[in-house]
Amino acid sequence: MNLVDTAPASEAELDRRIVLATQGGLPLVPRPYAAVAERVASDEATVRARLLAMLADGRIRRMGAVPNHYAIGYTANGMSVWDVDDSVVDAVGERVGGLAFVTHCYRRPRHLPDWPYNLFAMVHAASREAALERVAEIAALIEREFQGACRRRDVLFSTGILKKTGLRIGG
Amino acid sequence: MSETDAALTDQKPASRRGVAARREPDAVDRRLINALQGDFPVLEAPFAAVGASLGLTESEVIQRLQALLDDHVLTRFGPMFQIERMGGAFCLAAMAVPEADWQRVVDAVNACPEVAHNYRREHALNMWFVLATEAPEGIAACARRIEALTALTVHLFPKEREYFVEMKLEA
Secondary structure, eight states, X not given: OOSOOSSOOOHHHHHHHHHHHHTTOOOOSSSHHHHHHHHTTSOHHHHHHHHHHHHHTTSEXXXXXXXXXXXXXXXXXXXXXXXXXXXXXXXXXHHHHTSTTEEEEEEOOOBTTTBXXXXXXXXXESSHHHHHHHHHHHHHHHHHHSTTOEEEEEEEEEEEEEEEOOOOOOO | OOHHHHHHHOOOOGGGSOOSOSSOOOHXXXXXXXXXXXXXXXXXXXXXXXXXXXXXXXXXXXXXXXHHHHTTSEEEXXXXXXXXXXXXXXXXXXXXXXXXXXXXXXXXXXXXXXXXXXXXXSSSSOEEEEEEESSTHHHHHHHHHHHHXXXXXXXXXXXXXXXXXXXXXXX
């Protein structure tokens, strides 16, 4: 399916079409990039070059499969949240983000008075107990290396994936 | 969404589509998932290349991937875009949803194309979702729209800093 019947697209327009054509997933056919090229009115070599360019500059984080955490045995998905002194939160974040079992780690704004937490670290494990042990490991690490910096913490376990489509632009 | 964009995205309404995995991956599936969480090759025949490294034929790789997606063991397969590098924004958001209102709010939130993921979590803030928009101002606009649709407050937790993490989970 061709998107347009006009002259060749600019690089930016072509990239946008490639995003739209692949954000739902790559076609599962022997030559997926040729299939994408057909949909964006380009050719396979150009599409592959544009994808590699987007990988190189970070517009694409990576290409591949996103597993359902539950299906591959990571049934406990705990969002650990920490109220860490602002003066050391970045040092703590770098240290916590470096732990093998932490899959995301961010600093985010507090919403006082109900939400005092400014550091978020996602922990995936095979059981709730295992996830809590890992959260305790994080707490011990912070206390050992940044004594007194963490005032409070909580863990929010997920009990259901309600949606997981990834981004969809064009809306 | 324009007609051309709609034709390109293949999006199904996520609120109507279960996201729980229908089965466990077998040993070959696990090897495939682990191999595909790395860099999927940007070659003319990438499935054949992946198969060669795993002792599978091109068509076996394609059929297994299709089955893993159909059974929700994988939630997606393709490029993972970093929308911030394309001028857009991601933002974590949370709401405290009354139980009696739960399904209505799930449907309203999931129907927004800007909602990339949505999880139920055990906390007074029991719904946590990620907004992805093509322009940074889209985040606040989408949050206001969800507030208007649901009559609930949307708390925004924009990322102030991202700490380095390794994103892969062993299947």
